[in-house]
Amino acid sequence: MTNLILRHGITVVTVLAFAFFGWNAQGFLSVPNLASVLVNNVALLAIAAFAMTLVVRTGGIDLSIGTAIDMAGLAFVAALRVNLGVTIAVLAGLAAAAATGGFNALLITRLKISPFLATLGTLFIGHSLQQLLADGGNPIYVTAASLPPAFQFLGHGLILGVHLRIWLVVILALAMALLLSRSSFGRRLTASGMQVNVAWYSGLPVDRDIALVYVLAGVICGIAGVLLTAGVSVYVPFAGNAFLLNAIGATFIGTTLSRSHVANVQGTLLGVILISVAANGLLLIGWNFYWQQLATGMVIFLALAFTFGGRRLAGGTP
Amino acid sequence: MSSISSRLRPTAAALGGLGPSQPVTGLVWRSGSLIAIIFILALLAWRAPLLLSPGNIGLVLAQASIVGTLGFALTLVVAAGGRDLVKGGIDLSLAANLGLSAALYASLLTAGWGDLPALGLTLLAGLGVGLLNALAVTVIGILPLLATLATMSVCAGAELVLTENLTVPASSPFLDWLAGQGPLDFPVMAWALLVLAAILALLLHGTPLGLRLYGVGGNPAAARAAGLRVRFYLALSYVLAGLLAAVAAVLAVAFTSAATPGSDEMLLPLIVTTFLGTVFSSRLRPTIGGTLLSALFVGFLVNGFQLLAISSYWANGIQGFLILVVVATTRKLGPGARR
Structure with a gap:
């Protein structure tokens, strides 16, 4: 019974949040507002949180998802500024993010540094790199001359009347859900996340799989980085770090949906929606940015308390 | 007396969870890292002779007092929580706690509060944040990494609400004294760092309480079997850490004569300080002495860079590189290396 309440608790909280803001905040439930929340709040956070979900599934953590997002944006803008064309620029962005993930993979699987410290180191180095390359952290604008239609499409394009970002979130969510629950790669990852030694002694290629996960997480962040940069036509240094806390929060809130408390795509998506709706609703109620920060922190704290406290009550060890 | 020593014995057994000490490798290791660091500092001092002038040493120590105090706080938490970074002890809220406490302290002084009540309330606030962490970790059972990440964002939000992201200037007789020169023409803040280090080193390395904290962190199951109240010591480490963050906040306000936004930038240096x-330590444990040495090392490094007019943009990267090198080499070569 406790388990049942726990597993559906986040769904209930999300529905309650919708009801509360629908009742109290003027225009919250209007179609334009919800669409704007989806495109501007949910989409990019969801993509970043998917990367986090993948890593957390293996029992790791990635503090450098913001760095991967920023690196992608930087490489994307740099390629556009030298007129390499949008396709090459996108590939450059994804490659830069993949390299960030690859650096993590190297540190974690070759040098056996714990994911926390390894990705922390990457975060540090990425910070310096951006300061050095962006002249101390100044925004780099995409010049007007280099704005082909394909660039506009990346930032604001619609397919069948639905924003490109939403399509990408849906495609990524489906692909990741299939990968995690239906493929042998996904099962190997879950095994590594639960009992890495058992997985290793069972002859699973643990290091290779985990390395692949960090590179993959980098690429997924790269998608978010390119979309973010294309959306605002400017690379803002360290912008990606804003996603870190919320991505971690969403991923761990999402673990409540799973019977075995593993990170999963559906749960993460629900966590992202809860966090985004709370931010938008508070804004509409008239709370300023500062109070929103405080409230978001409290929402995450309460969600975590609910998750882990419930588990402890249910008798499982967190 | 005999009751103390008999109670200490099982605790020492709990410490066995860290692996038998290897005096020879440990000694070689420790002196090796010391030599490496002295070599780097000597190189810096050779290129920038001003580095080791008495005035500059005092300045570096005063500067290092803030991140050093935070480093001591994290040292306590890691000692009692264990070194596993996701499941063990970590407090990511320390820097944000400093930001909030500093904002509160400066705001209270600006509002006309006296030194003593403002100081008391500030320390209480830091303690409160530590208590929240302790509650989240030991009673609710949230992973420390996540619990303190959440309190970090609560603190950062509360600081924003309090200051609206503006600098709050502050001055008082106490702050003036703290920011001034002390005995031997050495800044008071430098003395504060050394005195604090001495007190905490005594607490952590010279009392049964300290031994128990390490015992709880080294092997919780053994510590529990030995009759230690594991949750109590774990909670204590977070509460003390919160209090130390408030102490660091007071030092920070004294150093800049204001509470300034952007305390979150201190989180990474403080983690580097503790893990570096x-x-x-011969067992690669976080210790107060080790944290003090690494705070001074990073302080001199950054200061040396400034003296050599190397861009400050490199500072983060160097620190990130340092922590990776340290962790990778301790994994491969240090005492107790595996695989």
């Missing part, structure tokens, strides 16, 4: 400090 483990190379000075």
Whole structure:
């Protein structure tokens, strides 16, 4: 019974949040507002949180998802500024993010540094790199001359009347859900996340799989980085770090949906929606940015308390 | 007396969870890292002779007092929580706690509060944040990494609400004294760092309480079997850490005569300080002495860079590189290396 309440608790909280803001905040439930929340709040956070979900599934953590997002944006803008064309620029962005993930993979699987410290180191180095390359952290604008239609499409394009970002979130969510629950790669990852030694002694290629996960997480962040940069036509240094806390929060809130408390795509998506709706609703109620920060922190704290406290009550060890 | 020593014995057994001490490798290791660091500092001092002038040493120590105090706080938490970074002890809220406490302290002084009540309330606030962490970790059972990440964002939000992201200037007789020169023409803040280090080193390395904290962190199951109240010591480490963050906040306000936004930038240096400090311990544990040495090392490094007019943009990257090198080499070569 406790388990049942726990597993559906986040769904209930999300529905309650919708009801509360629908009742109290003027225009919250209007179609334009919800669409704007989806495109501007949910989409990019969801993509970043998917990367986090993948890593957390293996029992790791990635503090450098913001760095991967920023690196992608930087490489994307740099390629556009030298007129390499949008396709090459996108590939450059994804490659830069993949390299960030690859650096993590190297540190974690070759040098056996714990994911926390390894990705922390990457975060540090990425910070310096951006300061050095962006002249101390100044925004780099995409010049007007280099704005082909394909660039506009990346930032604001619609397919069948639905924003490109939403399509990408849906495609990524489906692909990741299939990968995690239906493929042998996904099962190997879950095994590594639960009992890495058992997985290793069972002859699973643990290091290779985990390395692949960090590179993959980098690429997924790269998608978010390119979309973010294309959306605002400017690379803002360290912008990606804003996603870190919320991505971690969403991923761990999402673990409540799973019977075995593993990170999963559906749960993460629900966590992202809860966090985004709370931010938008508070804004509409008239709370300023500062109070929103405080409230978001409290929402995450309460969600975590609910998750882990419930588990402890249910008798499982967190 | 005999009751104390008989109670200490099982605790020492609990410490066995860290692996038998290897005096020879440990000594070689420790002196190796010391030599490496002295070599780097000597190189810096050779290129920038001003580095080791008495005035500059005092300045570096005063500067290092803030991140050093935070490093001591993290040292306590890691000692009692264990070194596993996701499941063990970590407090990511320390820097944000400093920001909030500093904002509160400066705001209270600006509002006309006296030194003593403002100081008391500030320390209480830091303690409160530590208590929240302790509650989240030991009673609710949230992973420390996540619990303190959440309190970090609560603190950062509360600081924003309090200051609206503006600098709050502050001055008082106490702050003036703290920011001034002390005995031997050495800044008071430098003395504060050394005195604090001495007190905490005594607490952590010279009392049964300290031994129990390490015992709880080294092997919780053994510590529990030995009759230690594991949750109590774990909670205590977070509460003390919160209090130390408030102390660091007071030092920070004294150093800049204001509470300034952007305390979150201190989080990474403070983690580097604590984990870099483990190379000075023969068992690669975080210790107060090691944390002090690494705080001074990073302080001199950054200061040396400034003297050599190397861009400050490199500072983060160097620190990130340092922590990776330290952790990777301790993994491969240090005492107790595996695989």
